[in-house]
Amino acid sequence: MVNLKVDLCGLTLDNPLIPASGCFGYGKEFARWYDINMLGSFSFKGTTLEPRFGNPTPRIAECAEGMLNAVGLQNPGVEHVIAHELPEMKEYFHKPVVANISGFSLEEYVRCCELLDAQEQVGILEVNISCPNVHGGGMAFGTSAKSAAEVTEAVKKVTKKPVFIKLSPNVTNIVEIAKACEDAGADGLSLINTLLGMRIDLNRRKPILANKMGGFSGPAIFPVALRMVYQVYEAVKIPLMGMGGVQTARDVIEMMLAGATAVQIGAANLVNPCVCKEIIEQLPAEMEKLGIRSLKDIIGGAH
Amino acid sequence: MKQSIFEIIRHERLTETVFRMVLKGDTSDITATGQFVNVQLSGKFLRRPISVCDWDQDTLTLVYKVVGSGTEQMSRMQAGEKLDILTGLGNGYNLEAGFEKPLLIGGGVGVPPLYALCKALVKKGLTPVAVLGFNKKEEIFLKEDFEKLGAEVIVATADGSYGVKGFVTDAMKGLEYDYFFTCGPEPMLKAVSAASECSGQLSFEERMACGFGACMGCSCKTKYGNKRICKDGPVLVKEEVVW
Ligand SMILES: Cc1cc2nc3c(=O)[nH]c(=O)nc-3n(C[C@H](O)[C@H](O)[C@H](O)COP(=O)(O)OP(=O)(O)OC[C@H]3O[C@@H](n4cnc5c(N)ncnc54)[C@H](O)[C@@H]3O)c2cc1C
Ligand SMILES: Cc1cc2nc3c(=O)[nH]c(=O)nc-3n(C[C@H](O)[C@H](O)[C@H](O)COP(=O)(O)O)c2cc1C
Ligand code: FES
Numbered sequence: 065m066v067n068l069k070v071d072l073c074g075l076t077l078d079n080p081l082i083p084a085s086g087c088f089g090y091g092k093e094f095a096r097w098y099d100i101n102m103l104g105s106f107s108f109k110g111t112t113l114e115p116r117f118g119n120p121t122p123r124i125a126e127c128a129e130g131m132l133n134a135v136g137l138q139n140p141g142v143e144h145v146i147a148h149e150l151p152e153m154k155e156y157f158h159k160p161v162v163a164n165i166s167g168f169s170l171e172e173y174v175r176c177c178e179l180l181d182a183q184e185q186v187g188i189l190e191v192n193i194s195c196p197n198v199h200g201g202g203m204a205f206g207t208s209a210k211s212a213a214e215v216t217e218a219v220k221k222v223t224k225k226p227v228f229i230k231l232s233p234n235v236t237n238i239v240e241i242a243k244a245c246e247d248a249g250a251d252g253l254s255l256i257n258t259l260l261g262m263r264i265d266l267n268r269r270k271p272i273l274a275n276k277m278g279g280f281s282g283p284a285i286f287p288v289a290l291r292m293v294y295q296v297y298e299a300v301k302i303p304l305m306g307m308g309g310v311q312t313a314r315d316v317i318e319m320m321l322a323g324a325t326a327v328q329i330g331a332a333n334l335v336n337p338c339v340c341k342e343i344i345e346q347l348p349a350e351m352e353k354l355g356i357r358s359l360k361d362i363i364g365g366a367h
Numbered sequence: 368m369k370q371s372i373f374e375i376i377r378h379e380r381l382t383e384t385v386f387r388m389v390l391k392g393d394t395s396d397i398t399a400t401g402q403f404v405n406v407q408l409s410g411k412f413l414r415r416p417i418s419v420c421d422w423d424q425d426t427l428t429l430v431y432k433v434v435g436s437g438t439e440q441m442s443r444m445q446a447g448e449k450l451d452i453l454t455g456l457g458n459g460y461n462l463e464a465g466f467e468k469p470l471l472i473g474g475g476v477g478v479p480p481l482y483a484l485c486k487a488l489v490k491k492g493l494t495p496v497a498v499l500g501f502n503k504k505e506e507i508f509l510k511e512d513f514e515k516l517g518a519e520v521i522v523a524t525a526d527g528s529y530g531v532k533g534f535v536t537d538a539m540k541g542l543e544y545d546y547f548f549t550c551g552p553e554p555m556l557k558a559v560s561a562a563s564e565c566s567g568q569l570s571f572e573e574r575m576a577c578g579f580g581a582c583m584g585c586s587c588k589t590k591y592g593n594k595r596i597c598k599d600g601p602v603l604v605k606e607e608v609v610w
Contacts, residue, residue, distance in 0.1 A: 086582065088581060109583070122574040126413045135582065138586055334576045
């Protein structure tokens with residue numbers, strides 16, 4: 065018998081599989097395909113203080129082995145999430161969930177975290193710092209070590225739940241930002257978010273996405289994500305949730321060897337709604353083939 | 368919603384760029400006309416959404432136009448080959464909207480979903496009129512199929528090489544109907560809606576990632592709130608559409 069359990073900041077996950085934010089809604093659509101309680105957990109759609117419609121369409125473009133999205137954080141706002149989505153979620157998901165939070169100002173992050181901290185269903189706060197900082201000249205919070213640390217420090221003050229800062233890969237030195245978050249008190253790090261990308265429609269000679277640029281994800285980014293998880297693992301002591309292009313049980317094992325304690329899966333859910341279920345079912349056989357008895361033992365094993 | 372493997376049992380060319388693919392497989396989750404399926408193609412990351420043109424207990428008919436590399440790849444597939452398809456996606460047309468003289472208006476590759484709808488309306492004892500718009504005579508498809516169902520078909524071609532010269536709205540002039548169903552390019556949907564005094568249902572297209580409501584890739588604003596074209600649509604009622 066192989067052991068799939070991992071510990072993440074005091075939470076014991078039945079397995080390291082966590083569908084990534086924005087690719088799993090609030091779980092409802094997937095609960096129709098399979099019992100999502102078999103997951104380690106899942107990260108729900110990025111939540112902001114106010115409701116957001118997001119960007120104009122087209123929001124989706126395809127590329128080789130991946131996709132671009134420019135959804136623009138469409139969500140009904142934190143109050144609606146607490147009043148409607150979380151109570152509804154209780155019916156079909158009975159494990160602590162990862163609450164993904166976004167903001168355009170420090171105050172917004174803080175207020176969102178405060179409100180979600182009070183929800184017992186929430187096990188982990190995952191703070192996405194890829195949004196532009198409206199008070200800081202529009203540069204994303206996640207692109208400077210200083211502002212990343214500021215967000216971390218501010219949200220840590222208002223919650224007792226573990227805080228994972230979700231790092232953007234669109235930076236020169238992700239290690240420096242990771243360390244700044246750790247020093248500011250982050251309990252863990254999630255990486256990577258999408259890479260900034262673009263496609264152009266040859267007939268119209270215009271960008272496909274109405275927003276012109278969008279976040280690139282899917283299997284094509286796996287080596288980049290893996291490299292960043294590997295580098296960050298060397299530099300920090302806090303646990304990592306690794307993601308980016310993962311779509312098979314072997315990818316999960318590879319991501320864990322690079323240093324991930326849990327592994328998130330994003331875009332793959334959108335093309336194969338049962339991908340996480342299939343991976344969980346396939347993991348034991350893959351582990352046996354590779355002589356792995358407990359997944360816990362291989363975290364960072366490639367270092 | 369269901370994910371299953373379908374086998375191509377017939378594949379034929381209807382015009383230079385439009386193909387009809389008949390597949391065998393589990394169609395039990397297709398519950399309404401106007402729904403669509405999401406087709407996985409090898410080497411393509413995203414699935415391709417295609418309307419259900421017709422279905423029965425174990426066959427599914429898709430009619431599609433080659434517009435890019437995915438549909439081109441599809442067009443080269445042969446009977447016996449298999450496709451992974453998500454079925455039962457979207458709301459579909461509501462046939463209980465209360466009407467006696469429905470008009471169906473399709474433009475180009477908006478025509479296929481109206482076929483199953485027409486069949487269902489005929490089954491209800493109605494005699495629908497179908498206005499089908501194409502660019503030119505050589506691009507006309509499914510006309511005889513609609514006629515075989517017993518519908519009256521009026522064709523409009525943009526260049527006048529067949530039927531009424533002009534757009535579907537030109538062919539609609541003078542027709543009596545108390546409800547409409549339409550699918551086609553957005554400017555056509557808008558024109559049809561503006562030209563109709565009665566209510567109706569319109570089927571929209573949007574670039575999609577999941578096709579089942581999870582990613583918010585296909586959202587639109589309506590008078591009844593934000594909707595996902597893939598899940599709360601693709602069919603919207605005239606009254607809710609924000610142009
Ligand atoms: C609900 C719905 C029903 C549809 N029904 C039909 C049908 O019955 N018959 C038919 O011929 N076509 C239909 N389409 C359009 C069809 O999905 C596209 O023509 C097809 O995806 C193009 O793929 P491609 O690889 O050939 O083109 P490419 O341009 O190479 O595709 C690149 C990407 O853009 C997407 N894309 C390109 N054009 C469209 C489009 N018009 N709408 C949505 N996504 C697009 C593709 O899915 C893919 O992700 C429908 C679209 C939707 C949303
Ligand atoms: C459609 C879509 C929406 C996303 N929305 C969010 C979001 O709201 N918050 C967030 O932190 N990440 C969001 N992401 C990023 C993913 O959570 C993930 O970090 C990224 O896609 C890389 O993983 P993948 O290659 O497995 O998709 C989104 C990704 C996609 C494809
Ligand atoms: S395409 Fe994903 S929600 Fe519509």
